[in-house]
Amino acid sequence: MTGQSSLLRFITCGSVDDGKSTLIGRLLYDSKALHTDQLDALDADSRRVGTQGEKPDFALLVDGLSAEREQGITIDVAYRFFATENRKFIVADCPGHEQYTRNMVTGASTADAAVILIDARKGVLRQTRRHSFLCHLLGIEDVILAVTKMDLVDWSQRAFDDIVGAYQEFASTLGLKRVTAIPVSGIEGDNIAQQSTSMDWFRGPTLIEALEGIEVNTSRLAQQPFRMPVQLVNRPNLDFRGFSGLIARGTVEPGDAVRILPSGRESGIARIESFDGPLARAQAGQSVTLVLTDEIDCSRGDVIATAAAPPQAADQFEATLVWLDDAPLQVNRSYLLKLGAQSVPVSVRQPKHRVDINTLDQMAAKTLELNEIGVAEIHADRRIVFEPYAENRALGGFILIDRHTNATVAAGMLHFALRRAQNVHWQPTDITRAERAQMKNQTPRILWFTGLSGSGKSTIANAVEMRLALMNRHTFLLDGDNIRHGLNRDLGFTEADRAENIRRIGEVAKLMADAGLIVLTAFISPFRAERDMVRAMLPEGEFIEIHVDTPLEVAEARDVKGLYQKARAGKLKNFTGIDSPYEPPLDPEISVNTVEMSVDEAAEHIIRAILPLK
Structure with a gap:
């Protein structure tokens, strides 16, 4: 056996208790991939925690976590290697629970084929549809439908035919064309490596024969x-x-x-x-x-x-997202997109739709919750090299990472670039950014004041601007309340609207800094990811994060505008510090404590910290 042509990567997936781990254990056993010490351990484990009576519990060969053995379910993706005389295999045993969809996506992302299991007693279930849809999304074209536990339905051909008919109807709507259905029993070993004597009505291949017959077209990639x-x-x-x-x-x-x-x-x-x-x-x-x-x-x-046929490079795309995080998608929040070795900050627009797994209907959606699948536009900070996922997994598949927690929140498949962006070009100007700053005899900066409502951001920012004016510096103060009277009057206070509020302010502040101004901004800006997004827009050293550090109880005691009182009474939703979080800066350039400092002392401290101004 030589090269990649002899190797098949496949996954097993299906609903809970369909017998995935048992099936793989039986494959390992029947293909003689187990050593004597493993067989001895299997016998010992079967007597101790097995569920099959005197028979070996083949699931124990795959379920390695203690929680898996205790619950009798698969939680993590387990990879196993085995070989027959004709081929080598890498099999990924994927969990059936919906909450472990992220694990299933991980296993399917590198698979050439899928073995989808259906319990003969239960038929096609929601998770069967979900996993089939995910396999299709992830580019798996060859599916083996293993109808398991046939021994528990008296080897019924009718039960098998009913399940195959129902699945084929669903598969045709997905576009799955290469489906091979096999009735099996993992416990008894029927139609795993040997033809079943209990189901003489079935004349198709055994599971191992079907796996050996799948063609992995590596020559297509080479061409x-x-x-x-x-x-x-x-x-x-x-x-x-x-x-x-x-x-x-x-x-x-x-x-x-x-x-x-x-x-x-x-x-x-x-x-x-x-x-x-x-x-x-x-x-x-x-x-x-x-x-x-x-x-x-x-x-x-x-x-x-x-050189003759290069891939595309673009900064706006349409993509399918499989949401994997407990926290929902925050529209317009800055995430990190990782595609191969490329990493770039991106924002996700409101989904065009989400997919109902049972009906495949396209449903309206404002966000995506855990395990939901939808289509949305993605806007990147710079161009990335890509190809549609359907053509090239390596340049079309990506993950989204939360820039604050570093958690993987979504897996995605790129469809195409949004062509309209190619008709918009940056117009160069004769007067450069450096020349505008030189005319003003200052280095542009953005002094970004962040803190709770009532911390004193606007008051201190105003005092700092007054001192800069006395020093003949060219400034502009952007205040959160003032901006919401005009530019951002259409935004509310949900997490998505807060993210969009800061994105717009960041773009405006950047333009003002390009004009050579010292820009002061006074916004709660509660999320680190959005503040980091604005920092990334500017040259190194021009974004100065100023944390107006005031304890919640002090800010609430001031409550000049009566906002905390309304929030406590439930009349003001999504209020920072009450029912919406505030993420304080981890390493701000400047920090002022308004309990220990007066407004004048805080302003003087900030002025001294930002000098010299050229």
Whole structure:
């Protein structure tokens, strides 16, 4: 057996208690992939915690977590390796519970095929539909429908035919065309490796035969245009500089013309290095180091592609999202999109729709909750190199990361770039940003005041601006209440609206800083991710975060506007500090405590901290 053609990656999935772990354990057992010590351990574990009486409990070969054994369910994705005379296999046992959808997506993202299990006693369930839909979304084209526990329905052909008919009807609406249905019993081993004597009415392949017959078309990838995402700039010494990565598509040879994206610079392949030495040719699935003929800028996250047919680079997309976090999607909040080695801040617009898994209907949605699937527009801070997921998993599949908690909140599949962005170009001007600042004899800055309502942000910001005016500095003060009378009058106080409020303010403040002004902003801006988003818009050192540090009880005691009283009475929803969180800065440039400092003392402290102003 040689190369990737002999290897099949597949997943098992289905509803809870459909017998996934038992089926895989039986596969390992019947393919003789177990050593003597593993068989002894299986016998001992079966006697101790098994659920099959005197028979071996094959699920124990896969369910490795203590919680899995105690509950008799799969929680984590378990990977197992085995082989037959004809093929090698990597199988991922995915959990059936809806709350572990994220684990199932992880297992399916690299799979070539799926074994979807259906309990013969229960038929097609909600999770069966969910997992089938996810398999389709993730590009799995070959599905084996394993109707399990046939021994518990007296080996009934009618029960099998009814289930297959119902599933085929659902699969046709998804577009799943290559479905092979097999009646099996994991406990008894029927139709796993040997034909069942109890179901002589079935003349199809055994499960192992069906898996061996699935064609993994790696030759198709090799025939497509060349793409290699750069994972590492390989510079062991001054005499060598190469670019390492896994070839996602196509083939490459020394002398080929290539283009580096997103910069668009062109070069050629001088040579190809591998662990085994220089190569005359490399193809999809190989990890190599490419040496270019020219010394051009290329770094981690860039993509080296054939010059004649490069992939796209864009900053706005339509994508399908599978939401994986307990907290719902916050529209317009800044997330981190990770696609291969590329990482870029993005915001997600309100979903166009979510998908009802049972009916496949497109439902209206303002956000996405845990395990929901929807379609939305994604806007990135800069261009990224991509291809539609249906054409290229490596350049079309991504995850979203919460920039505050670092948790993975969604998995996504890119559809296409939003072409309208290509008709809008940045218009260069003759007067530069630096020249505007020089005319004002100052370095632009944004002094970003953040703190609870009633902490004194606006009062202190006003005092700071007065002192800057006496120093002949050109300033502008953006106040939260004032902005909501005009620019942001259409926004409320939900988390999504707060995020959009800060995004707009950040863009306005950036334009003012481009004009050479010192901009002061006084906003609660409760979320770190939004403040970090504005910081990322500006050159290093121009964003000054000022935390007006006032305890909640002190701010509430002041309550100049009576807002806390209304919030406590339930008349004002989503009020920061009461029923909406405030995330204080972790490392602000300046912090002032209004309990210990007067307004004048706080203003003087801030002025001293930002000097010199040029």
